[in-house]
Amino acid sequence: MSDTPLPAGKEPLIDLDHLYREIEAAETRIRPHIRETYLEESPTFGRQAGGRVWFKLENFQHTGSFKARGAVNKLLTLTPEIRANGVITASTGNHGAAVGYALSQVGGRGTVYVPENASPAKLANISRWGIEIRTFGQDSVESERRARQAAEESGRPFISPYNDPDIVAGQGTIGLELVRQMPAPERVYIALGGGGLAAGVALALKRRWPQTRIIACSPENSAVMMASINAGRILELASRPTLSDGTAGGVEAGSITFPLCRALVDEFVTVSETEIAAAMHQYIRTERQIIEGAAGVALAGLLKRQPAKNTGDAAVILCGRNIDLPHLLPILTRDED
Secondary structure (H helix, E strand, O other), rough: OOOEEOOOOOOOOHHHHHHHHHHHHHHHHHHHHHHOOOOEEEEHHHHOOOOOEEEEEHOOEEEEEEEEHHHHHHHHHOOHHHHOOEEEEOOHHHHHHHHHHHHHHHHHHHEEOOOOOOHHHHHHHHHHOOEEEEEEEOHHHHHHHHHHHHHHHHOOOOEOOOHHHHHHHHHHHHHHHHHHHHHOOOOEEEEEEOHHHHHHHHHHHHHHHOOEEEEEEEEEOOOHHHHHHOOOOOOEOOOOOOOHHHOOOOOOOOOHHHHHHHOOOOEEEOOHHHHOOOHHHHHHHHHEEEEEEEHHHHHHHHHHHHHHOOOOOOOEEEEEEEOOHHHHHHHHOOOOO
């Protein structure tokens, strides 16, 4: 294990007022290409959690993941000429498919670098959108570094999965939708990987619901952002295998999401692989919808934390549904707890 301190005075300066205005601008910019996803209350989970529970169904977003929001927003900030020349990105799966979808909507071509252990289901999802796939490295941080190098060598823009204000702003539009769709809950549970989703949604919600607590949830097997915030610097940590491949891997040095999550997230929760699988099984059995591991992380966070505190209403962002059958089948057939 090693750690990479942020150099003194080099931590990215984040103008929260400006970033919030960018979220509002993204809402208008991406609307022709993005679904306003359903918000659904669950009496079953509400009884278990000790308060009303709503699910924000980003598993029904284009490409099966919230990632389409940030990708569309970023590409719409580029000129048609730049998009036509090509963009480069890196992904464990969902972001790559999102960039492919965005290119199909606004025009252009692209290449995505994926780690060698990327989910076959997510690779298939990327392939549907015609974006070129290249494999590099054992971890998302390694594939991101290679993608950035390739972008620099070719003069094409790199589309970060999370470390970009335009990406964060696009993901933050989920928060604006929540504000339109429901009264302020006491807590919102969000899966935490690189931090783009948590940072964007947290900022959008805090501006309208300052009393709502943002709970960021990570798998115990890969909680790099959480560990980094606890340490006060971005850490380089190995990740163990996890059902939540969408949140797995490291955090890029100097990422803007590090100070954003540190400033905006109220509480961090880690969940075990058993807790993730149990939450996914219960959701699929009772709600009759497929979710992937990252969505299961946020739901497991609710089930782990909310009953113990036994307070208030909650919303859970179900961030995606893209999961391999070999991982899904054991969840579907697992014994009841």
